[in-house]
Amino acid sequence: MTSVGMEVSAFRGGSSANISPPGLDRKGDDPDGRQHERALVRRAQDGDRDAFGELYRLHLPAVARLVRFRVGREDEDSVSEVFLRAWRGLSSYHDTGVPFGAWLYGIARHVAIDALRRQGRDEPRDELPDRAVEPMTTEVLTLRGAIDELPTEQRQVIELKYLVGMTNEEVAAAMATTPGAVNARQWRALKALAEILEEERS
Numbered sequence: 748m749t750s751v752g753m754e755v756s757a758f759r760g761g762s763s764a765n766i767s768p769p770g771l772d773r774k775g776d777d778p779d780g781r782q783h784e785r786a787l788v789r790r791a792q793d794g795d796r797d798a799f800g801e802l803y804r805l806h807l808p809a810v811a812r813l814v815r816f817r818v819g820r821e822d823e824d825s826v827s828e829v830f831l832r833a834w835r836g837l838s839s840y841h842d843t844g845v846p847f848g849a850w851l852y853g854i855a856r857h858v859a860i861d862a863l864r865r866q867g868r869d870e871p872r873d874e875l876p877d878r879a880v881e882p883m884t885t886e887v888l889t890l891r892g893a894i895d896e897l898p899t900e901q902r903q904v905i906e907l908k909y910l911v912g913m914t915n916e917e918v919a920a921a922m923a924t925t926p927g928a929v930n931a932r933q934w935r936a937l938k939a940l941a942e943i944l945e946e947e948r949s
Contacts, residue, residue, distance in 0.1 A: 781846070788847055792837045799837075803830050806848055809911045810855050816891060816910055817859035818866075825862045829855045849921030852911050893943040901936035904929055 784805070790798035807826070814825045832854050840850050894902055900922065907918045908929075915926040915933075922929065 784847055785842055788837075788840065788842065791834075792840070799834055802847065806851055809848060810851055813852065813855045813906065813910045814859055814862075816887070816906075817856065818862050819888065819891075822862060825858050828858045828861075832858065844920050846913065846917045846921055848911055848913060849907065849917070852907060852921075889944065889947055890940075893940050893947070896943055897936055897939055901932050901939065904932045905936050905940075908933060 784802070787798045787802050791802060807830075810829050811821075811826050814822055814829065818825060829851065833851055836854075840847070894905055897905065903922060904918060907913045907921060908915075913921070915929045918929045919926045
């Protein structure tokens, strides 16, 4: 992995684990947990709140990580909004081979954009918040700005792989392409990021 790749990966905890449900038996007929996840989605679409609760637990870390990266701070309200919109819009999700996490990713990006717009409209407050909010480091803010300069497909690959935690195969399914194409876009994106960050530091 390049130094830029390590920098992005460090934001999500340094792990390259995929988004497949943790704690499942990955042997046998469901090695990546996708069949289990699909079953949960079908049950949730039938109104099973417990099934959706399990989907929430499985995807909460990735959604929270993505929201924090896009908004620039921890934002529990925005994370909750992602899952509220997902619950309300479950009927619009169709299993065409695109991972459920990719569908949540699309919702999370829209929620983050809405949150940033609200921040821009907010008046300065006279009172401090009830609890301290950990600010984003300069390095992460710089990295976020650099990622935003990438072409859309390269940015999506970086966010889906390093923030959401998908494998090349899952990203390929989400973007209707091949794992090889994902790998090529990742390489080009990391190279472009290295150049952008080098310009920022010079």
